[in-house]
Amino acid sequence: MEQRPVPGRTGGAPPRSAPEEPPADVRRRIPRTDALLRDPRLAAAVDRLGAHRVKAAVRQAQERARAGAIPPEQVPQTALDLLPGTASGLRPVINATGVLLHTNLGRAALSAAARQAVREAAGPTDVELDLTTGVRARRGRSALAALHARMPAARAAHVVNNGAAALVLAATALAAGKEIVVSRGEMVEIGDGFRLPDLLVSTGARLREVGTTNRTTPADYAAVTGPDTGFVLKVHPSNFRITGFTRSAEVAELTGLGVPVVVDIGSGLLAPHPALPEEPDADTQLRAGAALVTASGDKLLGGPQCGLLLGRADLVRALARHPLARALRVDKLTLAALEATLTGPPTPTALALTAGPDALRARAERLAAALAADGIDVRAAGSAATVGGGGAPGVTLPSAALSLPEPYAAALRTGPVPVVGRLEAGRCLLDLRAVPPEDDDRLAEAVRSARATAEGRA
Ligand SMILES: *Cc1c(COP(=O)(O)O)cnc(C)c1O
Numbered sequence: 001m002e003q004r005p006v007p008g009r010t011g012g013a014p015p016r017s018a019p020e021e022p023p024a025d026v027r028r029r030i031p032r033t034d035a036l037l038r039d040p041r042l043a044a045a046v047d048r049l050g051a052h053r054v055k056a057a058v059r060q061a062q063e064r065a066r067a068g069a070i071p072p073e074q075v076p077q078t079a080l081d082l083l084p085g086t087a088s089g090l091r092p093v094i095n096a097t098g099v100l101l102h103t104n105l106g107r108a109a110l111s112a113a114a115r116q117a118v119r120e121a122a123g124p125t126d127v128e129l130d131l132t133t134g135v136r137a138r139r140g141r142s143a144l145a146a147l148h149a150r151m152p153a154a155r156a157a158h159v160v161n162n163g164a165a166a167l168v169l170a171a172t173a174l175a176a177g178k179e180i181v182v183s184r185g186e187m188v189e190i191g192d193g194f195r196l197p198d199l200l201v202s203t204g205a206r207l208r209e210v211g212t213t214n215r216t217t218p219a220d221y222a223a224v225t226g227p228d229t230g231f232v233l234k235v236h237p238s239n240f241r242i243t244g245f246t247r248s249a250e251v252a253e254l255t256g257l258g259v260p261v262v263v264d265i266g267s268g269l270l271a272p273h274p275a276l277p278e279e280p281d282a283d284t285q286l287r288a289g290a291a292l293v294t295a296s297g298d299k300l301l302g303g304p305q306c307g308l309l310l311g312r313a314d315l316v317r318a319l320a321r322h323p324l325a326r327a328l329r330v331d332k333l334t335l336a337a338l339e340a341t342l343t344g345p346p347t348p349t350a351l352a353l354t355a356g357p358d359a360l361r362a363r364a365e366r367l368a369a370a371l372a373a374d375g376i377d378v379r380a381a382g383s384a385a386t387v388g389g390g391g392a393p394g395v396t397l398p399s400a401a402l403s404l405p406e407p408y409a410a411a412l413r414t415g416p417v418p419v420v421g422r423l424e425a426g427r428c429l430l431d432l433r434a435v436p437p438e439d440d441d442r443l444a445e446a447v448r449s450a451r452a453t454a455e456g457r458a
Pocket residue numbers: 162163164165190235236237238264265266267295296297306307389390391
């Protein structure tokens with residue numbers, strides 16, 4: 001990229017629309033690279049983004065001045081403007097989609113406590129060392145203790161990279177070369193072509209399908225379980241619903257089969273949630289007799305991406321000691337975020353789930369009034385939010401939104417503080433349920449700065 005030839009300066013003809021090259025005395029005023037790097041703002045950028053990126057921006061700004069596109073005095077500011085806002089390509093965005101756990105936006109937003117814990121764990125940390133004795137200690141023991149404190153029904157817990165990894169580890173350690181008995185109504189695809197049956201079979205386990213799409217009884221399971229069974233698997237159909245003439249077996253109806261019952265609840269709810277009565281939770285499943293529960297950390301639990309395995313001590317120990325466990329283990333940042341999520345204040349996900357419709361409406365009206373006073377075509381509108389991220393299918397949560405002309409959608413997405421809304425009936429809706437109230441002012445500012453582009457004036 002650095003070596004890319006500059007049009008017009010490598011012997012070829014300059015582009016026809018290129019401005020006149022400035023005279024030599026103007027070109028001499030273009031600041032040199034070393035002088036520019038002494039500018040405190042650019043020096044600070046070197047600390048934040050690295051010298052490589054800053055020098056590239058400086059060179060680009062100098063080129064523009066040499067080509068006569070900007071005056072020499074504007075080189076420092078132009079270089080600053082060319083710098084990315086973040087050291088990675090991942091940009092913070094405001095989730096105004098009305099989908100609380102948006103997979104494309106990284107699912108759950110971490111709480112302030114979890115963000116702080118991640119920062120603190122970023123350097124050397126005692127993740128595997130007992131500082132009192134100076135000897136090696138169990139990796140992530142304080143996160144596991146926090147899980148245990150929240151989930152007394154789980155005798156033991158293990159944390160892996162995500163929900164899929166939790167299933168892979170359970171299938172590999174408990175059912176490789178054996179059968180996993182699963183209902184035909186629970187052979188689900190989670191999204192983006194990710195099919196649970198394919199994942200399970202990839203471990204060397206065989207799937208033993210029972211029942212039908214809409215009806216599977218305890219007797220269907222009993223008819224096929226035996227010495228060849230690794231475990232019975234119950235999978236929560238987390239992104240669709242089957243209604244009508246249906247029957248599925250409860251965990252309590254399967255515990256007498258003499259094989260472990262593993263329940264993939266998906267969402268990571270630890271206890272029943274009043275707003276989501278149909279969503280299974282780990283505590284209820286364990287009390288009903290599940291040997292193991294698997295779940296994601298970044299869905300309704302509201303934490304970092306990880307997979308939880310909760311349940312019988314002997315099974316969890318077998319999983320944690322399996323050689324594959326090492327390949328699925330989580331890093332210290334995840335452990336830190338998970339523990340802070342479990343012990344800290346309510347997560348952004350929990351707050352979004354329980355926000356009152358009246359409060360949402362009041363926020364939408366206040367924002368709409370302020371923006372309309374600036375002459376923006378905006379109004380407060382009712383909206384329906386969803387949980388998303390493979391959770392609570394069919395549940396809608398009453399919400400409120402800012403309704404803007406459709407061109408705002410793209411303008412907001414590509415603005416300095418990217419906002420992702422949704423299109424509905426030819427309007428761009430900014431749903432407030434997943435937007436923390438403390439982000440309201442940033443949201444309003446983003447709308448103001450998207451205005452020129454949205455109105456076709458930029
Ligand atoms: C989301 C989900 C998974 C996959 O979990 P990841 O954390 O995305 O790997 C597995 N099973 C169910 C039921 C789910 O909802």
